[in-house]
Amino acid sequence: MAQGYVKAADLPQVIPVFPLPGAIILPRGQLPLNIFEPRYLNMIDDAMAGDRIIGMVQSTGGDPTQPTLSPVGCAGRITSFAETSDGRYLITLTGVCRFRLAAEMPGPSPYRQARADFAPFELDLTTPQADAPFEREGFMEALRVYLESRGLEIDWDTARSAPSEALINSLSMALPFDPAEKQALLEARTLTDRAEALTALLRIDAAERGDGDTPPSMQ
Structure with missing residues (x-):
């Protein structure tokens, strides 16, 4: 509730x-x-x-x-x-x-x-599931590569122990995606759908930045 x-x-x-x-x-x-x-x-x-x-x-x-x-x-x-x-x-x-x-x-x-x-x-x-199903190991690896490509850091102990909803939603809100990507995350039907969309965005962004010589960091 x-x-x-x-x-x-x-x-x-x-x-x-x-x-x-x-x-x-x-x-x-x-x-x-x-x-x-x-x-x-x-x-x-x-x-x-x-x-x-x-x-x-x-x-x-x-x-x-x-x-x-x-x-x-x-x-x-x-x-x-x-x-x-x-x-x-x-x-x-x-x-x-x-x-x-x-x-x-x-x-x-x-x-x-x-x-x-x-x-x-x-x-x-409604009260969210305590641990909604998504491929957490693959997500965490995609997040690691994304953050490294941008020179960003997070508290990994907190991230690893966070409930699925808190982890996925807080990152969807906080990470510097463009407005259209943010809107897609907002409109994702379920938390599992949002996790899959977020994982895809992390991988695409990291792959694109990996093509350059020096990945820029977020100001």
């Missing part, structure tokens, strides 16, 4: 959406955000006064002031909030459930709102 929500109908039908390319959240994952634009400060104020739900949706180009939205996003609940001395909000969203963007809602608010269809992803609200 995700943060008290049992079924799709328990979630609000209309939610504020935060368009951000290259950023996704997945069920039970945590996403820290630094909010500073006035319209999104307003959005957080309204969310904090209500059910604390915000829909993270990747934007896909178009008008910079009103970018096109991806068809699938994920709702998160504000589970941590702090205000800085210069008026920014530092929040943490915890993923609740993915949704399909049913319609964007007209209205006077400075931020965008949408009707969210959670029904296709209602299983996101």
Whole structure:
């Protein structure tokens, strides 16, 4: 059960959406955000006064002031909030459930709102399997090669002992894939599907970087 929500109908039908390319959240994952634009400060104020739900949706180009939205996003609940001395909000969203963007809602608010269809992803609200089936040994080897090719490091003891969902979802959110690849990971039907897609992306990226003389590191 995700943060008290049992079924799709328990979630609000209309939610504020935060368009951000290259950023996704997945069920039970945590996403820290630094909010500073006035319209999104307003959005957080309204969310904090209500059910604390915000829909993270990747934007896909178009008008910079009103970018096109991806068809699938994920709702998160504000589970941590702090205000800085210069008026920014530092929040943490915890993923609740993915949704399909049913319609964007007209209205006077400075931020965008949408009707969210959670029904296709209602299983996101159920308790995950303790260890969902996927080829973990092959995945860990693909991850090792990928990280080495980019000059990145992780805590391997934590990675090896992490439950499947926490491992796959946190890496899907954190690794520097392009927006289309992030969207594919977000939309993967099951955790096993996401693990297979993530393993493929790791192998493709490492193979492409292996063609050069010196793999660049992430800045």
